[in-house]
Amino acid sequence: MSLSLYIHFPFCSNLCGYCDFYKQTYQPDWERRYFAALERELTLAIDEIEPSQRTLETIYIGGGTPSLMHLSHLENLLSALHRCFRFASDLEFSFEINPESINAEKLLELYRLGVNRPIFGLQSFNVRLLKRLNRRHTISDSLRAIYQARATGFVNFGIDLIFGLPRQTSRLLSDDLDQAVDLAPPHISYYQLTVEPNTVLADKIASGQLKLPDNDLMAAMYRGIHQTLSKHGYERYEVSSFARPGFACRHNLRYWEGGDFLGLGPAAHSFIGERRFANVADLGIYLQSLDNRTRPLVADVVGMEARMTEAVMLGLRTARGISRGDFHRRFGMPVERAIDGDMLTLLRDNGLISADGNYVKLTDSGLPVADDIIRRLIK
Amino acid sequence: MKNIRNFSIIAHIDHGKSTLADRLLESTRTITERQMRSQVLDDMDLERERGITIKAHAIRLAYKAKDGTIYQLNLIDTPGHVDFTYEVSRSLSACEGVLLVVDAAQGVEAQTVSNLYLAIENDLEVIPVINKIDLPAAQPDIVAEQIIDLIGCNQEDIIHCSAKTGQGIDRLLETIVNKVPPPAGNPDRPLKALVFDSVYDSYRGAIAYVKIVDGSVARGDRIKFFSHGKQYEVDEVGCRRLTNFPLERLGAGEVGYLYANIKNVSDTRVGDTITSTSDPTASALPGFVAIKPMVFSGLYPAIAEDYTELRDALEKLMLNDASLRFTPETSSALGFGFRCGFLGMLHMEIITERLAREYDQTIINTVPNVEYHAFLSNGELIEVDSPTQMPDPAKIEYVEEPYVDAQVITLPDSLGAIMRLCTERRGIYKNTEYPTQSRAVLSYAFPLSEIIFDFYDKLKSISRGYASLDYGLPYYSKSNLVKLDILINSEPVDALSVIIHRDKAYKYGLNLTEKLRGLIPRQLFEVVIQASIGSRIIARASVKPLRKNVTAKCYGGDITRKRKLLERQKEGKKRLKQIGTVEIPQEAFLAALKIDS
Ligand SMILES: Nc1nc2c(ncn2[C@@H]2O[C@H](COP(=O)(O)OP(=O)(O)OP(=O)(O)O)[C@@H](O)[C@H]2O)c(=O)[nH]1
Ligand code: SF4
Ligand SMILES: [Mg+2]
Numbered sequence: 001m002s003l004s005l006y007i008h009f010p011f012c013s014n015l016c017g018y019c020d021f022y023k024q025t026y027q028p029d030w031e032r033r034y035f036a037a038l039e040r041e042l043t044l045a046i047d048e049i050e051p052s053q054r055t056l057e058t059i060y061i062g063g064g065t066p067s068l069m070h071l072s073h074l075e076n077l078l079s080a081l082h083r084c085f086r087f088a089s090d091l092e093f094s095f096e097i098n099p100e101s102i103n104a105e106k107l108l109e110l111y112r113l114g115v116n117r118p119i120f121g122l123q124s125f126n127v128r129l130l131k132r133l134n135r136r137h138t139i140s141d142s143l144r145a146i147y148q149a150r151a152t153g154f155v156n157f158g159i160d161l162i163f164g165l166p167r168q169t170s171r172l173l174s175d176d177l178d179q180a181v182d183l184a185p186p187h188i189s190y191y192q193l194t195v196e197p198n199t200v201l202a203d204k205i206a207s208g209q210l211k212l213p214d215n216d217l218m219a220a221m222y223r224g225i226h227q228t229l230s231k232h233g234y235e236r237y238e239v240s241s242f243a244r245p246g247f248a249c250r251h252n253l254r255y256w257e258g259g260d261f262l263g264l265g266p267a268a269h270s271f272i273g274e275r276r277f278a279n280v281a282d283l284g285i286y287l288q289s290l291d292n293r294t295r296p297l298v299a300d301v302v303g304m305e306a307r308m309t310e311a312v313m314l315g316l317r318t319a320r321g322i323s324r325g326d327f328h329r330r331f332g333m334p335v336e337r338a339i340d341g342d343m344l345t346l347l348r349d350n351g352l353i354s355a356d357g358n359y360v361k362l363t364d365s366g367l368p369v370a371d372d373i374i375r376r377l378i379k
Numbered sequence: 380m381k382n383i384r385n386f387s388i389i390a391h392i393d394h395g396k397s398t399l400a401d402r403l404l405e406s407t408r409t410i411t412e413r414q415m416r417s418q419v420l421d422d423m424d425l426e427r428e429r430g431i432t433i434k435a436h437a438i439r440l441a442y443k444a445k446d447g448t449i450y451q452l453n454l455i456d457t458p459g460h461v462d463f464t465y466e467v468s469r470s471l472s473a474c475e476g477v478l479l480v481v482d483a484a485q486g487v488e489a490q491t492v493s494n495l496y497l498a499i500e501n502d503l504e505v506i507p508v509i510n511k512i513d514l515p516a517a518q519p520d521i522v523a524e525q526i527i528d529l530i531g532c533n534q535e536d537i538i539h540c541s542a543k544t545g546q547g548i549d550r551l552l553e554t555i556v557n558k559v560p561p562p563a564g565n566p567d568r569p570l571k572a573l574v575f576d577s578v579y580d581s582y583r584g585a586i587a588y589v590k591i592v593d594g595s596v597a598r599g600d601r602i603k604f605f606s607h608g609k610q611y612e613v614d615e616v617g618c619r620r621l622t623n624f625p626l627e628r629l630g631a632g633e634v635g636y637l638y639a640n641i642k643n644v645s646d647t648r649v650g651d652t653i654t655s656t657s658d659p660t661a662s663a664l665p666g667f668v669a670i671k672p673m674v675f676s677g678l679y680p681a682i683a684e685d686y687t688e689l690r691d692a693l694e695k696l697m698l699n700d701a702s703l704r705f706t707p708e709t710s711s712a713l714g715f716g717f718r719c720g721f722l723g724m725l726h727m728e729i730i731t732e733r734l735a736r737e738y739d740q741t742i743i744n745t746v747p748n749v750e751y752h753a754f755l756s757n758g759e760l761i762e763v764d765s766p767t768q769m770p771d772p773a774k775i776e777y778v779e780e781p782y783v784d785a786q787v788i789t790l791p792d793s794l795g796a797i798m799r800l801c802t803e804r805r806g807i808y809k810n811t812e813y814p815t816q817s818r819a820v821l822s823y824a825f826p827l828s829e830i831i832f833d834f835y836d837k838l839k840s841i842s843r844g845y846a847s848l849d850y851g852l853p854y855y856s857k858s859n860l861v862k863l864d865i866l867i868n869s870e871p872v873d874a875l876s877v878i879i880h881r882d883k884a885y886k887y888g889l890n891l892t893e894k895l896r897g898l899i900p901r902q903l904f905e906v907v908i909q910a911s912i913g914s915r916i917i918a919r920a921s922v923k924p925l926r927k928n929v930t931a932k933c934y935g936g937d938i939t940r941k942r943k944l945l946e947r948q949k950e951g952k953k954r955l956k957q958i959g960t961v962e963i964p965q966e967a968f969l970a971a972l973k974i975d976s
Pocket of ligand 2: 011012014015016019020021023063064065098
């Protein structure tokens with residue numbers, strides 16, 4: 001059994017209006033304390049992992065805005081990681097970057113440190129839409145960052161885009177798509193804007209200041225994205241993930257397929273040996289707790305039934321679908337035990353789902369309404 | 380006993396009965412200044428919020444008259460709304476007189492007349508009172524004329540007063556003691572008491588409100604009820620002040636309350652006679668005619684699991700409201716619930732609100748209906764109080780619906796508009812009378828179903844508040860009725876079926892399907908909504924399938940959060956009702972209640 005590692009870097013230079021990730025404003029001395037705590041957490045966490053499992057297949061540093069970090073800290077952290085883990089020879093090492101906080105030098109340094117999959121949070125190529133999201137970067141920041149990534153020698157990299165923004169039209173979306181396709185990144189995550197409760201965006205929508213595209217327009221946008229990207233050689237391997245062949249994100253696939261992962265840093269989640277746990281989403285408590293040499297863990301007791309629900313929920317979001325074999329191996333029973341048979345038949349008759357001897361998966365018309373399907377399918 | 384005066388205050392709704400009671404309580408110093416608030420007898424939350432009286436309230440006053448004698452006055456404030464007429468009739472049975480209150484600006488209205496007749500039937504002394512004379516719009520002379528015309532009294536018999544300013548209250552009190560006769564019972568005969576109301580108290584059991592006709596009753600006495608013969612020992616007797624006021628005994632002619640550890644409220648049936656076990660009276664008092672519900676509706680818990688809670692709540696409510704009826708019923712759309720009978724729409728509204736407030740029950744109610752009579756070809760009569768009970772049309776010879784003879788009292792200038800409304804409501808015109816220049820009385824026969832729901836509000840609004848309505852007991856008459864069903868993806872939704880006159884069915888079907896289309900959220904499949912009569916589809920609307928609904932992000936390894944979100948959604952959708960594969964929100968059922976027929 002191998003392992004994936006997620007590290008949560010909880011700092012951003014400014015806070016975006018739609019975001020509910022755990023983060024706070026960047027401050028160098030907090031960053032120092034954070035990294036010190038992180039190393040302490042690592043030494044505690046490693047004890048809980050079987051020696052045989054101490055090989056890292058993938059590393060993902062997310063946030064927050066990891067590109068804000070002082071790379072000397074990263075260098076130290078990596079030495080510590082090397083002391084604890086073997087790194088797989090084909091290790092995938094992702095690192096999230098905001099275009100305004102990156103330059104050629106930093107990219108080179110990341111490359112040198114072993115990062116081989118930078119992900120750029122571009123979101124959109126339209127200045128107004130970016131503004132509406134409260135993002136600080138400009139379009140030239142984005143283009144420059146991608147150019148420099150290539151020049152640095154990154155073969156695998158990704159960009160993150162958002163659609164379904166307030167007042168976004170089909171025209172504006174296709175402009176974004178054109179630009180994205182021109183940049184030709186090996187990987188594109190195209191997220192539909194989710195309005196999280198208690199965000200500035202949610203308030204503005206509730207008060208009627210901003211309006212989201214309606215359901216039909218959302219659907220048309222999503223269809224447009226799928227069509228354009230497949231025309232340009234991208235494969236949709238999950239609801240919002242598109243990749244050139246061979247460039248799917250292995251780290252995320254492990255989440256979806258039930259692989260083990262260790263999460264470090266405040267608010268980071270772990271799943272090891274069918275057990276889920278997470279660190280508290282509070283930097284202060286995180287630091288304090290590690291000062292006392294304990295991980296601030298909240299275990300989430302997840303019963304078998306809930307884990308089956310998760311497997312269905314995550315599996316159906318991927319293009320491959322739920323693997324009957326994997327499901328049976330994990331839970332000792334067929335996937336039919338977790339889903340409503342009548343509903344399955346109905347969905348199949350309506351062309352929303354397909355099920356054969358090996359996989360149960362959503363069709364192209366099913367994927368856009370995955371949430372509803374999953375809700376109605378789960379027992 | 381010769382110093383006892385028992386009287387009710389009766390009037391059309393809002394003419395100021397409860398406010399007048401306030402003044403009487405105040406002038407007799409029955410309550411302190413600190414206890415005083417407007418309509419102090421209206422002590423239920425709902426009464427205070429809506430500013431209307433729902434239950435009759437009895438209270439005892441002590442009045443020192445001009446001649447120095449101290450009188451015991453037992454006053455009963457009654458509700459004015461038609462739905463609660465039975466509260467008035469019960470109250471009257473405990474009295475020898477009434478104050479017939481008429482608003483000086485509104486004049487005689489429908490329940491002024493109907494309540495007056497109740498008083499006359501009970502042989503009570505009627506004291507006419509014109510209230511609100513302080514209002515700028517008051518027309519006491521015109522109103523006096525209307526009253527004289529109605530009861531044939533003299534100008535001087537009418538008391539003019541203002542329950543707001545207190546003007547005329549002293550004279551009113553004197554008139555009460557002079558004109559209302561003392562009760563006529565015999566203190567030496569065996570106990571004979573009439574239960575005119577009863578309420579459940581969760582600590583002490585049922586409390587019976589009684590009028591002692593003959594004899595007397597005291598704590599420790601053994602009593603029995605005439606109807607079922609059960610015996611009890613009296614625990615406490617007393618009279619009502621703002622709260623219970625225990626007394627040594629209640630003597631002949633007095634009105635008061637009685638506790639006897641009666642655990643079952645159905646054992647203190649209103650109208651029953653109480654007597655003593657050792658020395659029983661030979662015959663019972665006449666009691667009351669059982670009240671029949673006029674309006675029926677299905678009440679279903681919004682969440683199926685709450686069924687037993689709802690049943691308990693209804694049972695408890697029934698303890699204080701003997702007019703409420705319910706029997707279990709099931710619906711394919713709404714699950715397990717109850718068919719409930721109400722006296723009218725206000726009664727139904729109040730029950731639903733009390734369920735929500737006092738028992739925390741969120742309920743869905745189906746479109747209310749009256750009781751129909753279906754006669755089958757084989758001569759059998761089926762009483763239909765829910766559309767689902769309507770027999771197969773092929774077996775029906777004919778259907779009858781309840782009609783009532785109704786009087787609309789109005790100012791002559793809005794006659795045209797009112798007659799148009801009456802025709803729309805399938806009214807059969809009888810005649811128009813002009814008892815005085817300022818009033819017209821229209822007589823119609825109406826199908827009860829046409830006037831019981833929103834007719835009154837419409838009437839009020841087209842007559843600027845001046846028209847009022849009264850109607851008698853229903854009788855049955857043949858009618859061209861059909862059952863209209865709503866189908867969702869071809870499955871009938873029983874809870875949305877209605878019985879309706881054929882001429883109105885088409886428009887109703889169109890309106891309802893259209894409204895439902897707006898309320899049923901888009902789903903994974905197309906949803907087709909149809910209205911049908913028998914196998915004939917008369918209206919159709921459809922809801923396009925949902926196109927996009929997938930939350931994009933699944934970030935970090937926070938899968939728990941995503942799963943919990945899913946579980947919450949699933950929980951949230953529990954309130955949706957399932958018709959086949961279609962999920963229907965509660966609002967869709969409520970919308971049906973608001974369709975104009
Ligand atoms: N100006 C004026 N207003 C009055 C007078 N008497 C009552 N009102 C007002 O009329 C309204 C109705 O008074 P209520 O005493 O609640 O009438 P009611 O007859 O008890 O009404 P129901 O019990 O619902 O039938 C209230 O707003 C009172 O304040 C009066 O003499 N003068
Ligand atoms: S930069 Fe990213 S993590 Fe930070 S606030 Fe914006 S969206 Fe959230
Ligand atoms: Mg009142």
